[in-house]
Amino acid sequence: MPARRRAIIAASVVAPFVLRVRRARAMPSSFAPLVRMVAPVVVGVSVTQYSGAPRPSPPVLPSPRAPIPGQPRTRPQDYAGTEVSKAAGSGFIITASGIIVTNNHVVGNAAEIVVTLDDGRRVKAEVIGTDQLTDLAIIRIDTGRDLPFAIWGDSARMQVGDWILAGGNPFDLGTSFTAGIISARGREIGDGPFDHFLQLDAPINPGNSGGPSFDMRGHVIGVNTAIVSPSGGSVGIGFAIPSNMARRIVTALIAHGSIPRGWLGVSVQDRTSGPGVRLTGVDSSGPAGRAGLQPGDIVLAINHLPVNDASALIRAIASVPPGTDEHLRMDRGGRMFDLSVRVGRRPAELGSD
The missing domain is CATH 2.40.10.120 (Thrombin, subunit H)
Known part of the structure; x- marks a missing residue:
């Protein structure tokens, strides 16, 4: 194939790519x-x-x-x-x-x-x-x-x-x-x-x-x-x-x-291994305390949806209206159990849910 024709074919292949790159890099004047x-x-x-x-x-x-x-x-x-x-x-x-x-x-x-x-x-x-x-x-x-x-x-x-x-x-x-x-x-x-x-x-x-x-x-x-x-x-x-x-x-x-934000009255922590979120503190007068939850309990799921990090748990609770009944799947020392908690209204301070 003549060198001139090879050059034309090569240019026809490269040109569209160059055009796309130039468009991607274009900025407002x-x-x-x-x-x-x-x-x-x-x-x-x-x-x-x-x-x-x-x-x-x-x-x-x-x-x-x-x-x-x-x-x-x-x-x-x-x-x-x-x-x-x-x-x-x-x-x-x-x-x-x-x-x-x-x-x-x-x-x-x-x-x-x-x-x-x-x-x-x-x-x-x-x-x-x-x-x-x-x-x-x-x-x-x-x-x-x-x-x-x-x-x-x-x-x-x-x-x-x-x-x-x-x-x-x-x-x-x-x-x-x-x-x-x-x-x-x-x-x-x-x-x-x-x-x-x-x-x-x-x-x-x-x-x-x-x-x-x-x-x-x-x-x-x-x-x-x-x-x-x-x-x-x-x-x-x-x-x-x-x-x-x-x-x-x-x-x-x-x-x-x-x-109005939902609130359980617990402090939570991510687990280093295994599913769920560990409760590190429970307000005895809060919704979780009244429902019988204890420090060390592990929340595995909310309304049958798995919970694998503390932020997900806080978002899930804070997003529901106070007064809503939430179904929790729990693990206490290897014993699985279920319970319902009526979500309270979140206080102004941050750091717990």
């Missing part, structure tokens, strides 16, 4: 149109706190490595010596009437909240609902007129490598935007039973907590909530609550102001 579209819905949240309350920085895992599931995240604490201290976070508007999504750790200890809009107006806000387990909160402002609002996106459709735009109020400098990609999905950072974060490499810093991450259509696909950092600043490892989870919680908070 500018994020400016997207920023103009979404900027009006991003707000700064200024918080006045009682003395001794921690400033609402994004929760920081003080390690340059990925956090170990089960270890609590820590938040930078900066205590003021005066009667009140000032701090800042972020949020985004979700209704024309002025309902705003932010993080619970931003507004949970607030004595006063002031929202700064994209046009510079500053408006006082009130908390209308919080959920500590998912670190979500909603606040409300009244400007006397309709406001632009964000559209929820579908976080389930987002893939590792997809572009995102993060908005917020880092270091209380005012609304800012950073771009990056989704680095991973379903991250557990040891923050609670509902860990299932999107990991982002867009820079997220103190003050970004509660701000939105947008897809390339301008839809909110995550609520920025935590970072991993050895210094407290961004090193390109941030976490966002997926929009599909956030939207459900926010809808419930708007309707009821809080999320």
